[in-house]
Structures are given as C-alpha cells and as structure tokens.
Amino acid sequence: MATPLAPVCNVVGAGLAGLAAAWALSRAGMRVRLFEAAAHAGGRCRSLPDQRFGTAIDNGSHLLFSGNHAALEFLRGIGAPSIGLTPRDGTEFLDLADNARWRIVPGGESALWMLGSGLKVPGVGRVCMLREGIRLLTAKPGERVGERVPTHGTAWRRFWKPFLSAVFNADPASVSAPHAADVLRALAMDGAAGGRPLQAARPWSEIVAEPALHHLRERGVDIRLGSPLLALDRGEGRVRRLVFRKGSVDSADEAVILAIPNAVAHRLCPDAVPEIPSAPIVNLHYQTDIDQGLGFCGIVGGIADWVFWRGGVVSATIAGGGPDLDPDALAATVWAEARRVLPKSVAALPPSWHRIVEKRATSAATPEAFRLRPKTVTAHPNLFLAGDWTDTGLPSTIECAVRSGFTAAQAVVAAAKA
Ligand SMILES: Cc1cc2nc3c(=O)[nH]c(=O)nc-3n(C[C@H](O)[C@H](O)[C@H](O)COP(=O)(O)OP(=O)(O)OC[C@H]3O[C@@H](n4cnc5c(N)ncnc54)[C@H](O)[C@@H]3O)c2cc1C
Numbered sequence: 001m002a003t004p005l006a007p008v009c010n011v012v013g014a015g016l017a018g019l020a021a022a023w024a025l026s027r028a029g030m031r032v033r034l035f036e037a038a039a040h041a042g043g044r045c046r047s048l049p050d051q052r053f054g055t056a057i058d059n060g061s062h063l064l065f066s067g068n069h070a071a072l073e074f075l076r077g078i079g080a081p082s083i084g085l086t087p088r089d090g091t092e093f094l095d096l097a098d099n100a101r102w103r104i105v106p107g108g109e110s111a112l113w114m115l116g117s118g119l120k121v122p123g124v125g126r127v128c129m130l131r132e133g134i135r136l137l138t139a140k141p142g143e144r145v146g147e148r149v150p151t152h153g154t155a156w157r158r159f160w161k162p163f164l165s166a167v168f169n170a171d172p173a174s175v176s177a178p179h180a181a182d183v184l185r186a187l188a189m190d191g192a193a194g195g196r197p198l199q200a201a202r203p204w205s206e207i208v209a210e211p212a213l214h215h216l217r218e219r220g221v222d223i224r225l226g227s228p229l230l231a232l233d234r235g236e237g238r239v240r241r242l243v244f245r246k247g248s249v250d251s252a253d254e255a256v257i258l259a260i261p262n263a264v265a266h267r268l269c270p271d272a273v274p275e276i277p278s279a280p281i282v283n284l285h286y287q288t289d290i291d292q293g294l295g296f297c298g299i300v301g302g303i304a305d306w307v308f309w310r311g312g313v314v315s316a317t318i319a320g321g322g323p324d325l326d327p328d329a330l331a332a333t334v335w336a337e338a339r340r341v342l343p344k345s346v347a348a349l350p351p352s353w354h355r356i357v358e359k360r361a362t363s364a365a366t367p368e369a370f371r372l373r374p375k376t377v378t379a380h381p382n383l384f385l386a387g388d389w390t391d392t393g394l395p396s397t398i399e400c401a402v403r404s405g406f407t408a409a410q411a412v413v414a415a416a417k418a
Pocket residue numbers: 012013014015016017018035036037038041042043044045059060061062063064227228229230259260261264281282283358360361362386387388389396397398399400401
C-alpha cells in the first residue's frame with residue numbers, strides 16, 4: 001500500500017506559480033517550505049535596481065487584466081492590490097505608417113460591445129471583424145490562427161496581429177486557433193469586467209514578490225532563498241530526496257511541487273517533464289528627466305510592440321525578441337518610435353538606456369506546444385508540477401502561472417487528505 005503523504009509540501013521556485021502555490025497551501029493548513037535559486041522572488045516578473053536610473057526597473061512591463069481572477073485573488077490574499085495596479089479604460093494604438101490612432105475600450109454587458117464603438121479600428125469594417133471573429137471562434141483543435149483568419153489586410157495588421165502577439169508573445173499566424181478563440185471569447189463576453197488593463201504604477205517586485213514573501217513568512221512558511229535545486233533522488237515511484245546546493249531534504253513522505261522554469265524542470269526530470277519550445281522578449285528601458293505620468297500604447301508597424309511609461313522611465317517591449325540589430329542601433333530606432341506616443345515631448349537622441357533580454361520569456365503557443373504541456377499530477381504520487389508551461393489552457397502569463405500554483409496546491413491537499 002502507498003505511504004500516505006504528511007501535510008508538508010516543498011515548493012521549489014518562487015516565481016508567481018510557486019508563490020501562489022505556497023500561499024494556497026499555507027491557507028489550507030499545510031506546512032510549507034519554499035525554495036528559490038535566486039536571492040529574490042518573482043522569477044520572470046521581477047524588478048531590478050538600476051543605479052544609473054536611480055530606481056528599480058521591471059525585467060518587462062507586465063500587464064494584468066480585470067478578468068485575471070486567479071492573479072487578482074492571489075494579490076488580494078497577500079494584501080497587495082491597493083498598492084499599485086492602476087485600471088485603464090482601454091488600450092491606445094498608433095500605426096507608424098500613417099499616424100492613425102485608435103483606442104480599444106472593452107465595455108457592455110454582452111459580446112455586442114465588440115460591434116460598437118469600443119472596437120472601432122480605422123480601416124476595418126464591422127462585417128469583416130464579425131466574419132473573421134466567427135471564423136476564429138469556430139476553430140477546430142490543431143488549427144492555427146493563420147488557417148482561420150486572413151494574415152494580410154488592415155484587420156490583420158491593426159487588430160489580430162497586435163492582439164495575438166501581445167497575448168501569446170508568438171508569431172500570431174502560428175498560434176493555436178482554439179486557444180486564441182478562448183482568449184477572444186473571454187474578452188468578448190466579459191467586456192469591461194474582464195478586459196480592462198491594469199498597469200503597474202510601481203515596480204512589480206513591490207506589488208507582488210516582496211508583499212508575498214512578507215505575507216508567507218508571517219504565515220510561518222519556511223522560505224529559503226539562494227537555494228537552487230540540483231537534483232531529485234527518485235526511488236520506489238516517489239521523490240525520496242531533494243538535493244539543494246546547500247543540504248538536502250528527505251521528501252519520501254512529503255509532497256513536492258516543482259514550480260521552476262520548464263527548461264530546468266526538464267533537465268532535472270526529463271521523463272516527467274517534456275521540453276516545451278519558448279520565445280524571447282526584449283525590453284528597452286530609457287531614463288528621461290520628464291515625468292510622463294502613467295500609461296502605455298500599442299505600436300503597429302514598428303520594431304517595438306508596446307511602449308509603457310511610468311514617471312521618467314519609458315519602456316519598450318519587443319515581443320519575440322525583434323530583429324538582430326546592434327544594441328545601440330536598436331535603442332535609437334526604438335526610441336524614435338517611442339517618442340511618437342509619449343504624452344510629453346522628449347529629445348530626439350535616446351537618453352540613457354538599459355536592455356533586458358529574456359531568452360525564455362514565454363512558452364510557444366503553437367498547437368504542438370500546447371499539446372506538450374504536462375498536467376499537474378505526475379506518475380510519482382508525491383511530485384506535482386506548476387508553472388506557466390503546465391496544462392492550464394491559458395497562454396504563458398501571470399494568470400496562467402498563478403492558476404497552475406492553485407491547481408498544484410489543490411492536488412497536494414487532496415493527496416495529503418487521501
Ligand atoms: C519580459 C516579459 C514580459 C511579460 N509580460 C507579461 C504580461 O504583460 N502579462 C502577463 O500576464 N505575463 C507576462 N509575462 C509572463 C509572466 O511573467 C510569466 O508567465 C510568469 O511570471 C511565470 O511565472 P512562473 O512562476 O511560472 O515561472 P518563473 O517566473 O520562471 O518562476 C520560476 C522560479 O524558479 C526559480 N528557479 C529556477 N531554477 C531553480 C532551481 N534549480 N531551484 C530553485 N528555484 C529555481 C527561478 O529563479 C524563478 O524564480 C511576461 C514575461 C516576460 C519575461
């Protein structure tokens with residue numbers, strides 16, 4: 001007979017998935033140890049001090065949406081939301097080719113808002129949007145967006161391409177069409193309740209990682225930063241021991257949640273974790289001496305996909321990594337694009353900048369990549385998986401990571417009770 005699990009869980013990885021799992025487990029009355037390789041929590045959603053800028057900058061400009069229910073529940077739970085997420089009415093866009101500007105403002109009680117003024121993109125007729133939307137919503141498993149929606153024309157350039165590359169950080173034509181349809185359905189049905197962007201008014205570490213660590217410590221979670229997991233010893237169908245750089249933990253009677261990046265989990269446990277292809281994101285942060293307030297804008301037809309501003313820091317996001325340009329040339333070109341959307345005018349020469357390349361920012365979003373994603377529960381009764389690369393059905397986002405953490409915590413609690 002299998003040995004029952006003690007009400008103790010070792011969570012490895014303190015990104016959003018691991019933090020959310022640790023929070024849910026501690027609320028369920030489990031004893032939790034949380035191990036993290038880095039000296040800080042937050043993983044791919046973190047801030048780093050920049051001495052030249054005199055402030056912390058985010059590795060990337062993360063947006064949440066009002067419909068990200070799991071993420072918001074977690075932020076409320078750790079006492080964080082009042083300190084920095086600012087709801088915006090909608091999303092502005094600029095087409096660099098002809099200076100056309102428009103705004104997408106989700107609204108209404110039903111999907112009909114999409115046919116009203118909330119989704120009025122210059123040069124795109126309502127009938128065209130409706131026809132293409134229906135084609136996407138009726139996609140079959142295995143199909144790609146490019147097989148359902150024409151990948152040319154104004155609707156593609158000004159709506160489908162920016163929308164899909166923002167959500168999936170992937171070549172939009174290759175994205176799994178049913179997954180894109182799920183996101184579109186949620187946006188259409190929830191309108192303003194689900195589709196309002198929430199922009200961080202402070203560095204992300206102050207909004208999530210630091211309050212989460214503080215809250216978890218207060219709940220008695222044993223947090224061990226600077227503790228990379230080096231190996232898992234497995235035997236008799238269980239994870240028997242976790243080997244960290246400093247010391248090890250006998251885990252035969254305890255649960256283990258691996259909430260580490262897919263590439264690391266695959267290296268440590270190749271039979272339980274398939275390798276999932278990933279895509280990069282490049283961020284360029286510029287320090288100006290002009291306070292721009294808080295805002296962001298989508299860019300069509302440029303290298304940058306998004307420009308965010310917070311105080312004097314202007315940040316451009318290049319989804320998928322962008323062209324292979326010399327960093328100085330890239331910084332100058334992207335600055336020229338950013339200047340066109342900033343509320344206050346700035347000098348033509350780029351100010352001091354900082355480039356952050358996240359090589360494995362998100363998991364690929366093709367039908368094949370979604371099929372590879374593993375479930376939370378593994379063949380080992382005490383080993384569970386969490387992270388934005390597990391099978392939540394969502395693109396690799398904060399919401400996906402938090403939801404995966406909640407799912408893993410639920411599975412652990414159920415296993416401990418059983
Ligand atoms: C530049 C950028 C922009 C983004 N923009 C958005 C956005 O606008 N909206 C959105 O919702 N999402 C966005 N995302 C995606 C979002 O950040 C991720 O989906 C989410 O943070 C992933 O969380 P995670 O916990 O699954 O993984 P991670 O954040 O990768 O957490 C894994 C943790 O495990 C740790 N670890 C690694 N190896 C070990 C080891 N051996 N032992 C112990 N610990 C280990 C890592 O240090 C890390 O802290 C963006 C991502 C990037 C990179």
